[in-house]
Amino acid sequence: MRFFEDILNIIFPKVCCVCGAGLTKNEEIICFHCRSELPKMNFSNVKDNELVNRFYGKLRIDSGLSYLNFHKSGITQKLLHQFKYNNYPEIGKLIGNWVGHELLKNKISDKIDIIIPVPLHPRKERKRGYNQSQYFANGISEITKIPTEFNTLQRMYYEESQTHKSKEQRWKSVENVFRIVDKVSVDSKNVLLVDDVITTGATLEACGHQIMKNGAAGISIATLALTK
Numbered sequence: 001m002r003f004f005e006d007i008l009n010i011i012f013p014k015v016c017c018v019c020g021a022g023l024t025k026n027e028e029i030i031c032f033h034c035r036s037e038l039p040k041m042n043f044s045n046v047k048d049n050e051l052v053n054r055f056y057g058k059l060r061i062d063s064g065l066s067y068l069n070f071h072k073s074g075i076t077q078k079l080l081h082q083f084k085y086n087n088y089p090e091i092g093k094l095i096g097n098w099v100g101h102e103l104l105k106n107k108i109s110d111k112i113d114i115i116i117p118v119p120l121h122p123r124k125e126r127k128r129g130y131n132q133s134q135y136f137a138n139g140i141s142e143i144t145k146i147p148t149e150f151n152t153l154q155r156m157y158y159e160e161s162q163t164h165k166s167k168e169q170r171w172k173s174v175e176n177v178f179r180i181v182d183k184v185s186v187d188s189k190n191v192l193l194v195d196d197v198i199t200t201g202a203t204l205e206a207c208g209h210q211i212m213k214n215g216a217a218g219i220s221i222a223t224l225a226l227t228k
């Protein structure tokens with residue numbers, strides 16, 4: 001098997017998804033150099049941090065963790081672009097693995113019953129070919145062994161581009177976009193809600209409200225990146 005992998009690697013050399021350099025046998029998806037350059041957030045306080053504070057007064061978050069700091073034109077942006085639009089969903093799984101280890105270390109995972117990713121509208125998912133947040137959720141689940149649930153939280157409307165809208169308009173447009181189709185799957189559960197990147201937080205907030213309205217015991221949030 002190894003032999004065929006080596007042959008394949010000669011014909012189609014694996015390259016770093018950020019810088020394009022050839023990967024060595026011990027590197028996966030992202031080279032060691034780029035990995036060391038990643039702007040990692042501080043994970044020491046999962047109860048009181050930039051992510052948790054962003055939801056203050058809007059949605060009660062038990063704990064929150066974003067893996068990377070998002071700067072436009074930075075390495076995180078390149079990574080997220082590849083992840084979302086360039087058919088590179090494995091990036092989400094890899095960073096999900098790293099986040100999984102942080103959740104174990106901070107003992108957040110002890111209190112979580114289920115992982116739910118922010119859903120795409122089915123039409124958008126077909127167009128893109130995958131929901132990037134599901135890969136991220138799978139990566140976390142692989143390490144923490146917490147089960148994922150992909151079918152209960154649904155996005156009901158196909159969203160238009162939101163970039164030209166104000167903060168308030170954006171919030172209004174996502175407020176009633178999500179629904180829970182199977183109440184039992186969230187009832188009395190501590191849910192880890194996951195997404196690729198937090199900008200305004202409006203999408204996660206809307207999802208969180210739906211989950212809590214359906215009887216969940218609590219919400220924690222993990223994302224790949226957090227914008228300033």
Ligand SMILES: [Zn+2]
Nearest residue numbers: 016019031034
């Ligand atoms: Zn690289």
